[in-house]
Amino acid sequence: MVDKMERQGIPLVDIPPGQKARIIHIVGGVGFKHRLNIMGIIEGKIIKIITRQPFRGPITIKVNGTSMTIGRGMAQKILVEVVK
């Protein structure tokens, strides 16, 4: 039940720039999750969306004071909730 609750959330791609969001769940295999984890993209972390490139381009976010650019497809698999 808890697991199902956790799986809800909005894909990171749908958060407008300037907003902050908390990562609820990362969809994908162990390898994919680990790649994100290394960079500090981990469930529970708060991230800030810096900008989105137009025409389904990549998204730039800030976690732990580090900015990074991630592809749309990856951002689709990161589910978040908006933090005020």
Add this chain to the structure above:
Amino acid sequence: MGNPNVGKSVVFSRLTGANVIASNYPGTTVDYSKGRMRIDGEKVEIIDAPGTYSLEPTNRAEEVALKMFKEADIVINVIDATNLERNLYLTLQILERDKPVIIALNLWDETKHLGIHIDEKKLEEILGVPVVPTVALTGEGIKTLVSRIKEAKSAEHIKPTSDEARWIEIGSIIKKVEKVEHKHHTIYDIISEVTIKPVTGIPFAIIIIFAAFWLVRIIGENLINFLLDPFFEDIYKPIMMQLSKLLGSGFIHDMLIGQLINGEIDFTQSMGILTTGLYVPIALVLPYIIAFYFTLSILEDSGYLPRLATLVDNIFHKLGMHGHGIVPTFLGLGCNVPGALATRTLETRKQRFISATLLAIAIPCMAQTAMIFGALGKYGMRYIAIVFLVLITLYLIIGLILNKTVKGESPEIFLEVPPYHRPSIKAVSKKTWMRVRWFLGEAVPFLMVGVFLVNLLYFLGVLQWIGKLLMPLMSTLFGLPGEASTALIVGFLRKDLAVGMLLPLNMNPLQLVIAVTMLTIYFPCVATFTVLLKELGFKDMIKSTLIMISTAISIGFILRVIFFGIP
């Protein structure tokens, strides 16, 4: 070792001084540098490992970093003090493995501007290994680092754990050692945002790209005008003229010196191995390679490159690469050889294949650009514009097609966007020098063998013979005089020679456009060809070559139909 962009290489060059060798890790295409230093009179070897975010490799460079870590006696872990939290992840992983470690808390000066206070003594206490604040750019703290290397020890109290636990641990360490004042937006932060947002970032990128080319041109032209041309004209030419007299006329003279123009050696037209054969690569191409590498190093060290990669990722991803695909393209405009070598930075076989093929087809190197301008310049910019328009269109169309048809994966962009740093001229120069030296070692032997083989084929008449066979096709397919075939075949391997052969054929400008465009597209020079063969492997290179040739033939035909109607 440490994360990418933390100033590892600057620390490294501070520790080692001038004696540094850049080499290839055996069996891989990952490069690293190695040097020596003295600790208490004892000579030790020190290695600059590739940047990595963890000890669980996600790419080849990180695999190499892990192997080096395992072989090391002592690990110097370089940390970006302005970004302690993320950097500590790798540090904890290193400390979990029971190796003697010393930590260099680099970019220490920048923490002050950013209002970050780190209690380094406390950090040392918690981690249980020496922590030394450093500013590698100015050399501050490096002495202390060296003197404390022998204190390096392993942290027995830190045990292997999971990703989640590690981040929790990091969170608690940060709470104890770091205080961040209310951060006002620094000028760097503002520039950072402006340059990555599409609305402002794209115009800015265009300005930067123009500025980059301007810098390349300034550096390249000055090197040629004030250094290399005087050397070749005033020092080298008299020696060659003596040699020419000594050899008399005949096969060996024609092979080594080439033809005398008005009784003199003309470095662009004589075509001998020792004259044009040396002049073109050393005096015309090398200065631009230096200029391009220098400019690229500035773009990298300042932190701009990841932003540019972010902005252009969109286009490049649709062509089967990602934003970093701009690096081989940029370098390729100087010389396709460094461009071809730079395709290594892309992750998968598919990305490298597409990037290399597009490079060979649609990116004219400095020599090719000079050729295009030389052949068409007198007829007006209009014709030159047609050639470049065709090339750009081809780059996009072939990229789209290859992305759909080539098997394999094209992973999405995933890269850190580091804060801006003022690049150090010393570090940039050193990097440029190491790259140029590496380029010379990688490319020049192949270039020599290639040029020799081609000259041999040319002198034996093999190329001319193939050219004659193809003569009847020229006018039907491409609307060109039959003799153009020889020039095109020779141009398979030497573009400079080919233009010289095209000019006496009295073609009209449109015919020249067709010939020059085909010459640019259908084959890279012999040096690029050999390097690509090495990078892609035999099978992929055959495929790539077939694509190049069929593209050249189709484009030649299409242009013919557009210009002169259906045959």
